[in-house]
Amino acid sequence: xxEDCMGLGHAQEMxxxxxxxxxxxxARAQMTRDIFPNSPIKFMPPTRYKSGxxxxxxxxxxxxxxxxxxxxxxxxxxxxxxxxxxxxxLQDRWMSIKNAxxxxxxxxxxxQEISFQQNGVINTWAQKVLGETLKHLEMIxxxxxxxxxxxxxxxxxxxxETSGKGYDGVIKKHLQYLNPFxxxx
Amino acid sequence: MKETKVNLKHLKPYGDIMEDGTVQLCFTLSVEAxxxxxxxxxxxxxxxxxxxxxxxxxxxxxxxxSTFVIYGNTKHFLDFTKIKVLKIESPKHSREEIDDIIKxxxxxxxxxxxxxxxxxAHTVGIDAIFNMKGFAGDYGLERYRWFDAKNLGAQVLNxxxxxxxxxxxxxxxxxxxxxxQHNIHIKDMRELIELAKKMHLREKIIFxxxxxxxxxxxxxxxxxxxxxGVGTKPSEVASFIVEEYIxxxxxxxxx
Ligand code: B12
Numbered sequence: 024x025x026e027d028c029m030g031l032g033h034a035q036e037m038x039x040x041x042x043x044x045x046x047x048x049x050a051r052a053q054m055t056r057d058i059f060p061n062s063p064i065k066f067m068p069p070t071r072y073k074s075g076x077x078x079x080x081x082x083x084x085x086x087x088x089x090x091x092x093x094x095x096x097x098x099x100x101x102x103x104x105x106x107x108x109x110x111x112x113l114q115d116r117w118m119s120i121k122n123a124x125x126x127x128x129x130x131x132x133x134x135q136e137i138s139f140q141q142n143g144v145i146n147t148w149a150q151k152v153l154g155e156t157l158k159h160l161e162m163i164x165x166x167x168x169x170x171x172x173x174x175x176x177x178x179x180x181x182x183x184e185t186s187g188k189g190y191d192g193v194i195k196k197h198l199q200y201l202n203p204f205x206x207x208x
Numbered sequence: 209m210k211e212t213k214v215n216l217k218h219l220k221p222y223g224d225i226m227e228d229g230t231v232q233l234c235f236t237l238s239v240e241a242x243x244x245x246x247x248x249x250x251x252x253x254x255x256x257x258x259x260x261x262x263x264x265x266x267x268x269x270x271x272x273x274s275t276f277v278i279y280g281n282t283k284h285f286l287d288f289t290k291i292k293v294l295k296i297e298s299p300k301h302s303r304e305e306i307d308d309i310i311k312x313x314x315x316x317x318x319x320x321x322x323x324x325x326x327x328x329a330h331t332v333g334i335d336a337i338f339n340m341k342g343f344a345g346d347y348g349l350e351r352y353r354w355f356d357a358k359n360l361g362a363q364v365l366n367x368x369x370x371x372x373x374x375x376x377x378x379x380x381x382x383x384x385x386x387x388x389q390h391n392i393h394i395k396d397m398r399e400l401i402e403l404a405k406k407m408h409l410r411e412k413i414i415f416x417x418x419x420x421x422x423x424x425x426x427x428x429x430x431x432x433x434x435x436x437g438v439g440t441k442p443s444e445v446a447s448f449i450v451e452e453y454i455x456x457x458x459x460x461x462x463x
Contacts, residue, residue, distance in 0.1 A: 071332070075438070107420065110389075113236045117269035180331060181361055188327070188363055 026061040034067035035087045050148035052094040066091050068102025077104040088126040093134050216288040229281040241266050241274035249276045257283050294425040296434055298451035303347055306446045310354035319356045322382030323364035326396040330386035331362040337442050346441040366400045380414045380449050388421040401431030414452050
């Protein structure tokens with residue numbers, strides 16, 4: 024598969040109370056863009072730190088949109104004010120779209136006007152994230168994928184090789200197992 | 209002249225004057241944005257019991273749909289002094305106090321198991337209660353010396369959770385429910401208690417539910433001993449556990 028067909032996803036999920044969180048989010052988003060210049064990047068909105076305060080949530084989405092337009096993400100998924108409540112209502116979706124249009128229009132060419140300081144907060148953070156990611160990948164390689172999944176290497180969820188939903192339906196195929204339907208399909 | 213002090217027997221929403229009854233509303237009508245749509249929205253809000261209705265905006269949100277932001281002043285009021293809410297009344301303790309209470313008054317480690325049940329895969333809430341590092345600066349149950357705490361993770365079916373409870377001789381079972389679409393959380397919570405009754409575990413074990421759409425009264429109605437909602441800290445749960453355990457011990461002694 025060529026690079027331009029590989030869609031890569033990442034999300035803006037930092038604690039909004041963290042000092043300088045926008046700088047760190049910019050660092051991650053810009054880093055992702057720079058490492059994969061030829062791939063479409065799917066940028067996903069804050070969800071985990073969303074609460075029932077839909078007005079604050081809307082503001083978080085505005086800042087997420089700002090990071091998105093500033094760092095040139097390809098596919099911007101839109102956050103919903105009611106993320107912590109329900110699957111979005113029509114008016115929630117409308118608010119989100121209006122929010123994104125405003126920011127994507129208003130800051131359209133901002134990225135061409137600015138650059139980040141060599142040893143500033145943003146670049147330093149990008150280096151740190153990159154280093155930790157490498158370590159994580161090496162750990163997965165070392166343990167093997169299934170063991171790593173079991174040890175919560177992905178999304179902090181553990182799934183073991185010998186249990187979990189659907190395991191009942193897993194059967195060992197006989198050497199001469201034949202399913203003519205697969206051929207037909 | 210309107211009062212400047214609150215009259216608890218006549219409580220109304222506050223905008224900028226006591227008892228002005230101001231409410232902001234937002235809803236969508238499945239008709240094209242038009243003067244008729246605006247009138248319809250105003251009349252609907254009137255029917256809801258509002259006066260001095262102001263349509264702040266009417267937006268065309270999609271073909272054939274209009275969304276409104278409306279301000280109105282409600283006629284209704286409430287006697288705040290008559291309001292009763294079922295709450296967890298037990299006193300709150302610190303982790304050190306709880307460990308000490310278990311050690312001196314109970315004299316054995318309490319076995320606490322928990323999971324996010326059914327097909328619900330949200331582990332973050334139950335982890336916040338169990339994990340060492342805890343939640344909002346409050347250490348999780350695994351950190352307590354006098355709890356034997358075991359978090360079974362997510363997507364644990366009710367029957368498996370109870371089987372584990374028997375196997376580990378659990379004193380307390382914690383169930384987390386996050387997904388609430390079609391009231392699945394309530395169904396699963398009821399089912400857990402039904403099963404527990406069938407297995408004669410209901411009286412032996414303290415059952416506690418939690419999740420963003422869980423409330424204490426609703427958990428009680430489903431047959432639990434307590435329910436915890438948004439922003440729960442582990443020490444609040446731990447406090448309830450020791451208080452409930454000790455009150456059960458006392459009841460047993462009386463018989
Ligand atoms: C992270 C997340 C996920 C992650 C979960 C990862 C993981 N390892 O847990 C992933 C991506 C897997 C996920 C999947 C889905 N999710 Co989700 N998810 C969320 C999200 C963004 C945050 C939840 C969270 O972690 N909160 C943080 C914790 C700390 O808060 P908490 O759970 O409320 O817990 C606190 C209290 O409630 C309490 N508590 C919780 N449990 C317990 C238990 C006990 C015993 C006690 C005492 C206290 C207690 O204490 C905790 C600490 O204070 C929410 C939206 C939101 N912002 O709330 C949606 C949300 C919960 N998800 C939702 C949905 C619909 C899904 C999916 C069904 C999506 C889909 N269509 O596939 C799937 C579900 C799959 C499944 N089988 O369950 C909806 C639920 C809507 C509803 N009301 O039913 C939400 C609200 C998003 C939305 N608006 O649509 N999700």
